[in-house]
Every structure is written in C-alpha cells, then in structure tokens.
Amino acid sequence: MRTWSFSSAGALFFGRNAVRVHLRDAVERLGAKRAFVVTDSILVNAGLYAQTTEPLAALGVAFEMFDRVTPEPGAELVRECAAAARAFNPDVIVGLGGGSNMDTAKLVALLLAHGGDPLDYTGDCRVPGPVKPLICVPTTAGTGSEVSAAAVFTDTANHIKVSCLSPFLRPAFAIVDPLFTVSCPPKVTADSGIDALTHAIEGFCAVANDDFPLPSGERTVYQGKNPLADAMAREAITLVGKFLRRAVKDANDLEARDGMALAATLGGLAFSNAGVALVHAMEYPVGGAVHVSHGAGNGLLLPFVMEFNRPNAQHTLAQLPALLGEPGKDAVEIVTQLRADIGIPLRLRDIGVKEEMLPGFASKAFAIKRLMRVNPRMPQSADEILGIYRAAF
Numbered sequence: 001m002r003t004w005s006f007s008s009a010g011a012l013f014f015g016r017n018a019v020r021v022h023l024r025d026a027v028e029r030l031g032a033k034r035a036f037v038v039t040d041s042i043l044v045n046a047g048l049y050a051q052t053t054e055p056l057a058a059l060g061v062a063f064e065m066f067d068r069v070t071p072e073p074g075a076e077l078v079r080e081c082a083a084a085a086r087a088f089n090p091d092v093i094v095g096l097g098g099g100s101n102m103d104t105a106k107l108v109a110l111l112l113a114h115g116g117d118p119l120d121y122t123g124d125c126r127v128p129g130p131v132k133p134l135i136c137v138p139t140t141a142g143t144g145s146e147v148s149a150a151a152v153f154t155d156t157a158n159h160i161k162v163s164c165l166s167p168f169l170r171p172a173f174a175i176v177d178p179l180f181t182v183s184c185p186p187k188v189t190a191d192s193g194i195d196a197l198t199h200a201i202e203g204f205c206a207v208a209n210d211d212f213p214l215p216s217g218e219r220t221v222y223q224g225k226n227p228l229a230d231a232m233a234r235e236a237i238t239l240v241g242k243f244l245r246r247a248v249k250d251a252n253d254l255e256a257r258d259g260m261a262l263a264a265t266l267g268g269l270a271f272s273n274a275g276v277a278l279v280h281a282m283e284y285p286v287g288g289a290v291h292v293s294h295g296a297g298n299g300l301l302l303p304f305v306m307e308f309n310r311p312n313a314q315h316t317l318a319q320l321p322a323l324l325g326e327p328g329k330d331a332v333e334i335v336t337q338l339r340a341d342i343g344i345p346l347r348l349r350d351i352g353v354k355e356e357m358l359p360g361f362a363s364k365a366f367a368i369k370r371l372m373r374v375n376p377r378m379p380q381s382a383d384e385i386l387g388i389y390r391a392a393f
Contacts, residue, residue, distance in 0.1 A: 004209045004226040006273050009147045009174040018177040024055040026173040030133045036090035037065040038105035039097050046183045064088045069101045074156040078118045082111040095136040099143030102136045106151040106169045109134045124370050125219040127166035136171040139180045141260035142192025144268015146174035149221045160288035165221045178261035186248050190342040193244040194299030196267040200236035202277045203270035205316045206374045213373045222275030233270035239263035241324035248342045275374035279305045285364040290352040299344040303336045304392045312377035348393045362386035
C-alpha cells in the first residue's frame with residue numbers, strides 16, 4: 001500500500017453559536033490585534049457581519065471589512081480586496097461567507113504574505129510558504145472551503161475559472177456555525193448543497209491512492225481515495241440524502257441545517273485530500289462563460305459524469321443508493337431526481353450555454369490534467385468530454 005496523508009484546517013470548531021463562543025479563542029490563540037474581514041453586502045445587511053465582529057470588539061481587536069465580494073469573483077476583485085487589506089495591515093484575515101468570500105480571503109492572505117498577482121499562483125503547489133493567518137466562517141453549506149486547500153476565482157480575460165491549490169491555503173481555524181446558514185434563500189441552499197454532494201461523490205469515486213497517476217517530480221494536494229477520506233465522503237453523502245431537501249424546503253429546519261453544515265465540512269475534508277475530478281474540470285469553463293453558480297454548474301453536470309464513469313466506478317457507484325437512503329435504485333437516477341426536486345437546472349441550455357460553445361469548453365476542460373488524473377475513468381481526448389457536454393446540453 002502506498003503511503004497516504006490527511007490534512008485539514010489547523011483547528012475546527014463546529015456547532016450552533018460556534019462563532020460567538022469560539023471566534024475570540026481563535027483570535028487570541030493567533031495573538032491577533034487587527035482583523036480584516038472579507039465578506040459581502042448581503043451578509044452585512046443580514047447581521048452576520050455584526051455577529052462576527054462582536055467577539056472581536058469585546059477582545060479589543062481593531063477590524064475593517066471589505067464587503068464587495070461577488071459570486072464567482074474575478075481576478076480584478078481579488079486584487080482590489082488585497083489592496084484594501086494591505087492598506088489596513090491586519091494580523092489575521094477572516095473569510096465570512098460562502099465559497100467565493102472564503103476563497104477570496106485565502107487569496108488575500110496569500111498575496112499579503114508573498115506579493116504578486118493571484119494568477120501567479122494558479123495550479124498545484126505553487127505557493128512558496130505560509131500565508132497570513134486565516135480564519136474561515138462559512139455562511140452556506142456547500143463548498144467546504146473552510147477546511148480545504150483550494151481557492152477558486154475567475155480568470156476573466158480567458159473566461160474560465162481557475163484554482164490555486166496549496167497546503168498553505170488551509171485556514172488556521174474553521175468555525176462552522178449552522179445558525180449562520182439559516183438566512184440562505186432556497187436557491188443558495190440548493191446550489192450549495194448539491195455542491196457538497198458533488199465534492200463527496202467525486203472524492204469517493206476518485207482513483208485509488210495506490211493507482212494515482214502522479215508524474216515523477218510533480219507535487220499535488222490531491223492524492224486519490226484513501227480510507228479516511230472515504231469515511232468522510234460516505235457520511236457527507238448520507239447527510240445530504242437525509243437533509244438537503246428538508247433544508248431547501250424549510251430554512252428554519254435547524255436539524256437539517258445542522259446536517260447540511262456537517263455534510264459540507266465533511267465533503268470538504270474528503271475532496272481536499274482525495275481530490276475532485278471531471279465534474280469540476282467541466283464546470284470551470286461553463287461557469288467562466290455563463291456565470292452560473294459553481295454549485296449549480298456542478299450539480300447540473302454531476303449525473304452525466306457519473307454515467308461516463310460507470311464502467312470504471314461500478315463498485316463505488318453501487319454503494320451510493322444505500323448511502324443516499326434509496327437502496328435498490330440506480331445512483332445516477334437518484335442524483336438526477338434530487339437535482340429536479342431542489343430546482344437545480346437540468347440542461348446546459350437552461351443556463352444560457354449555446355451549442356457552439358461546447359467544443360471550446362471541452363478543450364479547456366481536457367487541459368486541466370490535475371483534475372483529469374483524479375477521475376476513475378480518465379478521458380482520452382477532448383472529444384470524449386464533448387460527448388458528455390452534448391449529453392448534458
């Protein structure tokens with residue numbers, strides 16, 4: 001057996017009121033006196049920024065916010081946020097929000113420590129050392145960014161989402177408070193939740209660690225399936241099957257909010273070690289072109305990629321129906337129905353994709369080799385990926 005490893009955030013606090021109870025402790029342990037909070041105006045208006053900064057104020061920590069993060073942020077917004085943070089000169093960066101906010105915070109922490117441009121660090125393991133101390137507080141239940149080593153943003157010049165992967169991007173502290181997700185509207189809950197499921201399924205169906213095809217001399221964060229990532233993925237899938245529909249239907253179903261918050265974190269732990277694969281590679285050019293949310297794009301593509309993977313992933317796919325609470329059914333059919341039940345778009349044409357875009361998408365996706373090699377069935381050509389896009393169109 002090949003040696004495998006497992007990594008997470010430096011420390012994880014989870015539970016209702018975790019921010020009020022534990023944020024102060026995290027800041028004290030970092031010895032921080034100045035905090036820069038990366039968030040958005042919706043969360044400011046919802047009162048979550050005030051709830052987050054209350055423990056900071058009680059501790060006498062000076063803080064400033066950048067509240068202009070937008071969904072699927074572009075490189076220019078990251079540069080703007082980093083410039084504002086640099087002017088404030090913080091000791092710690094706090095990422096408050098969904099994946100876009102937390103990923104922007106990660107990139108700001110990187111740029112404050114090492115300079116340069118966010119596009120300088122795209123790809124695998126290109127960050128030269130530790131970043132500015134980082135605390136992530138998710139307000140959605142989906143991305144798992146609070147525990148992951150990835151930061152995704154949009155290369156607007158080339159119309160594609162790109163990712164920076166590095167063990168140095170894992171936050172020093174992750175504080176997951178399910179009550180912070182209650183204000184999510186149904187669409188955000190659905191998009192985030194199907195994203196968590198995608199992470200868990202891709203991590204669970206990844207190529208085995210023993211067979212992971214890493215070229216000699218390359219470094220990577222992802223390493224294929226291992227027993228601990230599998231355990232996290234299985235539990236995340238189970239929780240999504242039990243709670244996602246309920247969370248979308250009733251924002252105040254706190255048991256469902258607890259379950260989905262845990263599913264998102266467990267999915268993040270699974271994928272950020274085993275890896276994400278073809279679904280993500282295919283979503284990046286789609287999201288870069290039509291600006292669909294990352295979760296909705298992943299959820300739309302997920303069953304089509306599962307079908308493509310079926311010949312090489314029969315054993316893992318066969319385990320999914322029982323985990324999702326529907327034993328005896330077909331995994332692809334279950335995920336397809338779940339998408340429909342929670343309002344995820346069913347076809348690429350439904351989100352503004354034109355048929356003539358598909359060959360360009362396929363070429364861009366096929367070029368993302370760091371994700372191709374995680375997939376249990378590695379596409380041999382861009383035409384194979386084009387076939388999946390056509391099926392999803």
